[in-house]
Amino acid sequence: MSKAVVLLSGGLDSSTVLALAKAQGHDIVALTFDYGQRHDKEIDSARAVAEAMGATEHIVLSLPLGPLLDSSLTRAGAAVPEGRSKSDMSSGIPSTYVPSRNIIFLSVAASIAESIGAGSVFIAANAVDFSGYPDCTPEFLDAFQAMLRVGTKAGKEGRSIMVEAPVIGMTKAEIVREAVRLHVPLDLTWSCYKGGERACGRCDSCLLRLDGFRQAGVEDPLEYEVGR
Amino acid sequence: MSKAVVLLSGGLDSSTVLALAKAQGHDIVALTFDYGQRHDKEIDSARAVAEAMGATEHIVLSLPLGPLLDSSLTRAGAAVPEGRSKSDMSSGIPSTYVPSRNIIFLSVAASIAESIGAGSVFIAANAVDFSGYPDCTPEFLDAFQAMLRVGTKAGKEGRSIMVEAPVIGMTKAEIVREAVRLHVPLDLTWSCYKGGERACGRCDSCLLRLDGFRQAGVEDPLEYEVGR
Numbered sequence: 001m002s003k004a005v006v007l008l009s010g011g012l013d014s015s016t017v018l019a020l021a022k023a024q025g026h027d028i029v030a031l032t033f034d035y036g037q038r039h040d041k042e043i044d045s046a047r048a049v050a051e052a053m054g055a056t057e058h059i060v061l062s063l064p065l066g067p068l069l070d071s072s073l074t075r076a077g078a079a080v081p082e083g084r085s086k087s088d089m090s091s092g093i094p095s096t097y098v099p100s101r102n103i104i105f106l107s108v109a110a111s112i113a114e115s116i117g118a119g120s121v122f123i124a125a126n127a128v129d130f131s132g133y134p135d136c137t138p139e140f141l142d143a144f145q146a147m148l149r150v151g152t153k154a155g156k157e158g159r160s161i162m163v164e165a166p167v168i169g170m171t172k173a174e175i176v177r178e179a180v181r182l183h184v185p186l187d188l189t190w191s192c193y194k195g196g197e198r199a200c201g202r203c204d205s206c207l208l209r210l211d212g213f214r215q216a217g218v219e220d221p222l223e224y225e226v227g228r
Numbered sequence: 229m230s231k232a233v234v235l236l237s238g239g240l241d242s243s244t245v246l247a248l249a250k251a252q253g254h255d256i257v258a259l260t261f262d263y264g265q266r267h268d269k270e271i272d273s274a275r276a277v278a279e280a281m282g283a284t285e286h287i288v289l290s291l292p293l294g295p296l297l298d299s300s301l302t303r304a305g306a307a308v309p310e311g312r313s314k315s316d317m318s319s320g321i322p323s324t325y326v327p328s329r330n331i332i333f334l335s336v337a338a339s340i341a342e343s344i345g346a347g348s349v350f351i352a353a354n355a356v357d358f359s360g361y362p363d364c365t366p367e368f369l370d371a372f373q374a375m376l377r378v379g380t381k382a383g384k385e386g387r388s389i390m391v392e393a394p395v396i397g398m399t400k401a402e403i404v405r406e407a408v409r410l411h412v413p414l415d416l417t418w419s420c421y422k423g424g425e426r427a428c429g430r431c432d433s434c435l436l437r438l439d440g441f442r443q444a445g446v447e448d449p450l451e452y453e454v455g456r
Contacts, residue, residue, distance in 0.1 A: 063291060065339065100339035103379055107335040111293065111328035140379035147375045151331055151368035 001027040003118035004164075005109045006055070008032050010045030011191040012184075012209055013124035013167055016175050018053055019182035020166045021122045029118060030055040031109055035063045035101075045190035052185045061108065102135035106144055106163065113161045114154050120162040128171050141165055172212025180218055187221040201226040229255040231346035232392075233337045234283070236260050238273030239419040240412075240437055241352035241395055244403050246281055247410035248394045249350045257346060258283040259337055263291045263329075273418035280413045289336065330363035334372055334391065341389045342382050348390040356399050369393055400440025408446055415449040429454040 004026035006018045022028055032046040043060060050058035102125065109121040125136040134140060145163045149155040167175050179186060191209045192199035199206050201224035213220040232254035234246045250256055260274040271288060278286035330353065337349040353364040362368060373391045377383040395403050407414060419437045420427035427434050429452035441448040 061292070064289070065336065100335055100342060100376075100380055103375070104332070104335040104339055107328055107331040108293070111332055114328060134381055134384045135379045137378070140375070143371075143375035143378050147331070147368070147371035148328075150365070150371050151363045152328055153362055156362045 001025060002120070003027045003029060003056075003113075003116060004120045004122055005029045005031055005113045005116075005118050006122040007105050007109055007124065008046045008050060008055075008058075009124070010042045010047075010049055010189060011124070011205070012172075012179060012186070012189050012212070013126055013175055014046075015049045015053070015184045015186075015189045016179045016182065017122050017124040017165075017167055018049065018055065019184050020178065021120075021164070022053065023182055026120070028053075028055040028057075029112070029116065030058040031105075031112065032058065032060045033063050033105060033108075034060055035065050041192075041195040042190050045188055048188040049185060052188055059112070063104070063108075065104075100135065102133075102140075103144070110148055110152065110161045110163075114152055118161070119159070120164050122164045122166065125165045125168050126170065126172075126175070127168050136168075138165075138168060141168070171215070172208050173215035176212045176216035176218050180216075189222075196225065198223040198225050200224070229253060230348070231255045231257060231284075231341075231344060232348045232350055233257045233259055233341045233344075233346050234350040235333050235337055235352065236274045236278060236283075236286075237352070238270045238275075238277055238417060239352070239433070240400075240407060240414070240417050240440075241354055241403055242274075243277045243281070243412050243414075243417045244407040244410065245350050245352040245393075245395055246277065246283065247412050248406065249348075249392070250281065251410055254348070256281075256283040256285075257340070257344065258286040259333075259340065260286065260288045261291050261333060261336075262288055263293050269420075269423040270418050273416055276416040277413060280416055287340070291332070291336075293332075328363065330361075330368070331372070338376055338380065338389045338391075342380055346389070347387070348392050350392045350394065353393045353396050354398065354403070355396050364396075366393075366396060369396070399443070400436050401443035404440045404444035404446050408444075417450075424453065426451040426453050428452070 004021045006021050006028055008014045008018055008030040009032065018028060018030060030050040032043060034043055047058060102123065106121060106123060113121050125141060127137050141163055149160045152161065154161055191205045193203040193205050194200045199222050201210065206224065210220065232249045234249050234256055236242045236246055236258040237260065246256060246258060258278040260271055262271055275286060330351065334349060334351060341349050353369060355365050369391055377388045380389065382389055419433045421431040421433050422428045427450050429438065434452065438448065
């Protein structure tokens, strides 16, 4: 079996990506960052998902960038946008943007992949139902892949780490259907930007998730404060 | 004054790069990683250099990658190559290669630059007297720059963080001369891959440094175990 490093936040998308990588026959090394998110809930979810889905290893890496970065996801007290329509979400880059987050995550994932002899890195970038992040586009992933080809030992030796983004072209509803098909433990996933006991149902991430379940005709097993 | 993030290891090259960035009129935010090097000596040197050279801020970021990575610079007990000739050093990628190190460092530096409104990131990559690392070449830096243009908010808005590598084309002797011209506190810098009380004088980094000083006709103020 070939090893793959899977970036896992514990949300719907990355949990589904893990399931897809496993279905392709890879031996899974899940990688989660503790980068100063305002809540630990997503790290707990990632642990539960990795275990439930049979990851061979789960690395939780502390990267105390939070206070240095300008994002409402890491700044205590900053407001996370709520109640936005999909067209609002696509109209610009929101305050939840963490500068270069996927660039950092992919760099570390590629580094670990190279060290452990994994041939690929899986990321749950999505360019359809997304929040306008520049580091989630096919254009970005192509540029990152090109950079890995020239900037790593593996790349120089003609066996570049491949960046795989299997849900990049899927709608949220399609991702929900894939998750169901692949038996992703949806009750263990966490998508809400906030760390409450129940998902808020109002942030961009909850709204996109709820809409995806609705359109897929699947019931979301999570409890929400509002929005069901 | 425009802000610049300078990757500072505390060695000769990065200290000289800091001096060059300062001479260009930038307000300096120095950035040093504690990534599990086998010794803290280079972090102590970085602190001393940043302070002596008037950096506005010095961020020391913990990134506990060390045990995950396959490199003799981070693995306890692994042998660092010694006594190699320059042609040996250029003939392949040595065990001191830390997979994707500069990719990770540049990603984090770009992220911080974007957050604090800095327009550039300075790195002491060198493609002349170097040890065969793929992430030190102009080809790699160009690919990284292209990736930042498409993958960041700043890039999307037409004000991409610029990656500056001002010593990339210099020989070690030229770097030594620049360091002297710009009053870099050479006695505070540390280049040795080992963390002894004195520099070993035998590892690739010591050998390149000693050769550079010799060719520049400048006396290296550091004490060495052998090699002077």
